[in-house]
Amino acid sequence: MTSDLIEVRDLGKSFPGAGGAVPVLRGISLSVRRGEVLAVVGPSGSGKSTLLYCLSGLEPATSGTVRVLGRGLEALGRGALAELRRDHLGFIFQDYNLIPSLTARENVALPARLAKRRVDAAEVDRALADVGLADRAGFRPSALSGGQRQRVAVARVLAVRPDVVFADEPTGALDTESGARVLALLRRAASDGRSVVMVTHDVEAAAGADRVLVLRDGLVHRELVRPDAATVSEAIAHAGVRG
Structure with a gap:
């Protein structure tokens, strides 16, 4: 069994622009190991979220290869x-x-229902209790604060125990205490051969990861x-310096 859940080679991603294709990722190679939390940071526009979407198959790569659980995403059909x-x-x-x-309870149960698995x-x-929302299980999203909705989204992932969790700014809408709680839960999720890939602007959150990739202009600037x-803050600041 390989120790890598994700293997990426020379990943490139471009989007159409007025003057032609605009490159956002420029030949990134990386791996995500079993049991690790990998954080991706960098200045705005460095390609962080685009990288996350390409790794998870939500965006197709323009070039290069992405293998998830040993399967090349470029070879998979939509189904x-x-x-x-x-x-x-x-x-x-x-x-x-x-x-x-x-x-909230029904939202957390939804992935299992969609997969036609027993709920x-x-x-x-337990997942709702872990994120501190046991008393909000019967509330709809409109009755929850932004931070509470974020914690429901975290609980939804925790309940199904996926092999890889992709998190885009998981603490962005949370106060310090709730953010620390969510990060501890994500750390716990990276166990039993599972992993977490997290994009964040929060240097404290990134500092809790096993590895941090610092992006700049669509390339890995530092690891x-x-x-x-x-150290994370300094690396981000340096990545934002041009010239």
Whole structure:
């Protein structure tokens, strides 16, 4: 069994622009190991979220290869790719992606229902309790604060225990205490051969990762191993300097 859940070689991604294709990622190679939390940081416009979407198959790469759980994403059809995401990957988005008509409990249970798996009610309630929302299980998203909605999105991932969690700014809408709680849960999720890939502007969150990739202009500018927050902050600042 390989120690890498994700293997990327020479990943390039461009988007159409008025003057032709605009490159956002420019030949990135990386791996995500079993049991690790990998944080991706960098100045605005460095390609962080685009990288996350390409690694998870939400955006197709323009060039290069992305292998997830040993499967090359570029070779998968739409159905196979959707099945891979449904059965093995979990997502925490900045905009939460909760269903407005469902309660918090129903939103957390939704991935299992969509996969036609038995819903473990105890696991759903445990996930909500873990993020401090046991008393909000019956509330719809409109009755929750932005931070509470973010924690529901985290609970939804925790309940299904995916092989890889992709998190885009998982602490962005949270206060310090709630953010620390979510980060501890994501750390716990990176166990039993599972991993977390997290894009963040929060240097404290990044400092809790096993490795930190610092992007600049669509390239890996630096790789940091278990850095402190000051080191992450300095690396981001340096990546933002041009000339």
